[in-house]
Amino acid sequence: MPVISNFRPEVGRGPNGAPVCVPPALQRDATTSPSASSFRSKGTVAIRRSSSGRWLEWVEKALPSGSTVGLRVDVTELKQATEAAERARAEYAGLVDSLSDAVYKVDLERGTITFLSAAAAELYGISSAALIGTPFLDHVVPEHHQRLKDAVRRGGCAADGVCEVQFTIRRADGTLRQVEARFRRTVEAGTDMIAGVVRDVTERARLAARLEQETGRLRAIVESSGALVMLTDAELNVIMVNREFEQFWGVSAAHMIGRRLEETDTDTGPGQALWRQWLVDRPGQPARFVRRTVDGHGRQRVLNVTASPVADEAGIVRQIVFLGVDDTERAEAEQTMFHNERLSMVGEMAATVAHDVAQPLEVINLARTTALEEVTQAADTGSAIDTAYLVERLDRIGQQVERASRILGDLRSFVRGERPDDAAPFDPAAAVRGAVDLTDHVLKTDAFACR
Template sequence: MSPAGAHPRPRQEFFGAIGRKGAALAAVAALLLVLAFTAAIAAVMMLSRDRKSDDGATAELVSLLSESERVSMALLGAFGTVDGAARMIEVRDLWTKAADRITDICVARARRALTAPDQLCDRLTDWRRLIDRDLLPAAPLAAADRDRVTTNLLQFVAFLGKYEDDFNNQAAGVLQEAEVQRSMLITLVAGTGGAMASSFVLFYVVAGAAAANRRRWLAAERSEKAAIDTRQQLLEAIEALPLGFGLYGPDGRMIMFNRHLAALNPTSYTPDIIGLHYEQILDRLMARRPEGDRQQVHARLLARFREQCPGTVQAMPDGRYFDSYEVHTPNGYVASCRVDVTALKQREVQLEASEARYRQVVDSMIDAVFTSGSRGLTYLSNAAVSVLGLPAEQIVGLMPDEMFDADDMPRLHDCLRALRREPGAVQTLKMRTGGKLVRGRWLELRFTASGPADANGYYPLIGVMRDIDAQVQMEQAQRDDMMKLRSIVESSGALIALVDRRQRVVLANRTFLDAAGKSLVEVVGRRYEEVVDCGDGEALAAWLAGEQREAFAFDQVLSAGGGARRVVRVAASHVYDDDGHVNYSLLLGVDETERRSAEVRAHDAARLATLGEMATGIAHEINQPLTVVQFAADAIAADLEDNLHRDDAEGYAEAALRHITRVRNQAQRAAAIVRRLQGFARKGDDVAHAFDIAEAITGAADLVAEQMRLARINVALDLAAGLPQVHGLVNRLQQVVINMMINARDAIHEDRAKSPGPVRQDRIELRAFHDTDTDRVVVEIGDSGPGIPAHVLPRLFESFFTTKPKGKGTGLGLSISSEIMNEMKGTIAAENRPQGGALFRLSFPRADRELSVAA
């Protein structure tokens, strides 16, 4: 819509000055002048063209006449020569070119005014047909034909010559008349050009004025279009605003409003409110409000409209919120804005709820949350009472030196300097309270920068304070306990080493270091098997890796300084974390070198005692081969005395060989007895190894076989084939088996003495087999004696306990046998057989499942 009272357009001023009729007549005159000038120019050009056409026609006729004459001369020459046939070919070619010239003249007659009228073309065509009929055929011409062709061709040449003369005469008259017309046309063109020049001057003056007016009109039109575009852009911008916008005039009446304002209240902001006063529009809006506050709200909004009061947030009945305000322009207009702030209000409510929850969480923390700046503490949560001993309002505003012990302030300053170097890092330190707070309470401070530094380089801080006084006291108590425990560990005579789950030593006491001959630096961090030589330690490594959870015991031989060897009995157990995973492994060793030496001496004594008991049987067993040797020697000596070697040399040789063979066999038998005896009596090297248990049992039975035979006791062996090997010392196992067999023999003798009667044949049975249920090797030694009294069974393996008469038993045999079985990780048990007699059961682990650690 254009503004009222606009000025006339420049186009209207132009037509008012010259008039529409004048402009039309000027245009017609200019058009007629242009047409006249154009016609004159065209006439002159046509005259020039006709003249050029006539000149061309004349030249064409002259050329045709010349070519026809050459044809005639060539024809006459052909008829008068001997090679006439060859010359006729040249004649035909010349005539063909001349005939083509006739065709060109006649075809082009339509575009030429004076050249080749229809009469000429018809005559030329007839002549060509006549001459072509006689001249062009290739057959030789007869004499009559030659005359006819020559006559026709000469007549054609004469016709062309006559027509050329007539055409030239006619063209001369036409040219004279054309010169007159040309002079008149030139005069006409000159007059027309003058008129056109005058008209153009007049038109230039008029067109100049019109052009100036047009420029002014176009500028005004562009200005008006720019104003319309600007107004449209303004309207589009107002429509694009994300708020409701209404514009009121200086008189307070609505001029315009955008769609967002209409969307806020579709029933009130309709097109018909344009022109209404703000109070009228306000009455519409108030009709939707409750009557209770209608007048109050009406007065408040009207005062805000008139006085440009600050905007307020209004709550709508449908739950929406709007920020409303009016802005007065310098020209008296009022811009009314309505912004939907529902989302912002909801966000504000959420933030308030979140802040309330945050404060609730902060107040529920056992740690005191704080913020501070360059002027001291700025905020402190409610946990201040429990952490610092005072309410928060009494502490806020204090500086650090008023809260902490002076001796701890350097640590705080170090953390603040570190924070300046790396503002995003979290600083942690422990400090004691002091100043205006209760002195001596330990606190843990964790804080970081909450914003950029101020002008003085101080960062605002946010963090927490935690009361760790009880924790510090407990840590001190733990350190004291650790010192006590360390003293106990160091002063203990046991060897103590602690290894982690990677089997690396983390702790070792002085006793362990002395026994290993290494310093603490050489031990800590190294694997256990690198510190001490474990020999075949696969089972130990598996146990340290946590594959077995039960406690473990093994013997360790250590080489101390000077080459001395110490035997250590190591008891190992795992230390588990809360999840049941192995955290550490504790190895506790006891030096048993002296005890083992005494034990070995006791074993040797027991072995010697056994040998003493076996002496009679062994002497008898050795005496038998010696008797045979004696008999053989006596027989050889008798043969020599009888001179048998002279009288019957051959018979003597056979008898001597027989006697010598008996001597050799009996000597070998005696040597075998001695070897078995030496093997049993020999001291071991205390290095356990895997051995064949069946072979060991057989050797033990052989040692007491003679005694059993003299005692009229049969020994039966039932040894399963392919028994697994066991781990230990062979001679000690044999000592256990021999002790069992001797005890069985003594029990049988006592039972015979108590029950005299016919001689009976008793038995001792040795049985060995592999128990697949327990995967152990079992040896059973049973006898046909009286059995074991019930009251004796519980004390059977006690040291110095014996049921034999005084002077016949030491009470150490079964006790030592029990110790030997323990050393071999075996067990020994005794019971009575249902059929009578005692049964001892020995059980051994397989050698491939037994741990052996040797240095």
């Protein structure tokens, strides 16, 4: 409770009739006493700690009469609350100053900085104290002023009211730094403010620019390679296709990207068995396969595809790269060369074929002659015709006709280049017989014997 000391107390009555202690200098009329007027003026104020550990506020005033009036008020709880608040403020300030990002506040009405954490010194190249009170835009390059004004005017770029903007600042030494600011608009004591953090993203921006440059360079290489390139994830969802892929299959990148490969109008993916093996086992060598399609002009196109799984360090497939080469022109050129080579060989084989065909004709002529003699002899003598002999001669003629037809058919197929596009089952005996018929004369001429 308040304690009054250093005066001779006298008992008086207060407005409610209760007794009060009144100093002698104040026992006169308060409205006319110069002592009372002097007492109302400010005296010496101090806060001291008593021997009991309590905090007391001392107020002392010397009076003209030579006496001193003192007032002691127990302010222990106020002192403790003040110290706790000071500790909390110091902890908060230490926490803010320990952040690598600079914390700031700006008065929107005046555009000046009202608070900056210690990290701002490294970012701006000048102490935080020197920056407080200066216009925020003075430290931003002029070409980015409007960008900041637009961001503040929007009031919030996200659902939580937090806005994010990137701009360039000029440090005290004149160098430029790319920064990213996140802030929120607030109102403090009726004043519009923005509070947030600003961080240096110069290195990140440099790396992003380099990545974009490298990506553009790789994209240019992929686009100019002349090959079809497609990238999918492990589930065969298309991530990227190049221009050659679009032109070959007649589809757009927008149609492909984001869709599962089997849902598109292309036939580029691997077989289901191979794909599942990649997902279960460690991927082995790249798979190669051929795909065919007919373009809008009715021309058959041939595509050689190489599918390469891309695995992480654990051997799990993350992506699959498809590289396709349009082999249509090469296949057509090979077919043309093969056809021309066959034609050049026709002349060389003419003698062989003529000899091979002449043999069946001679046998046919001999069989016909003997059969005719048998019929003539039977007619001249009036005897019965040997039917079995005639049947045997006719069978002989039929065999030779079949042999000659087979030789001519094989030659015609060779000249025309008739062959199936895809592998198919065939009779090996017939194939060997055809090869022997075509090469029999040459082999005999060169003293080779086929057994």
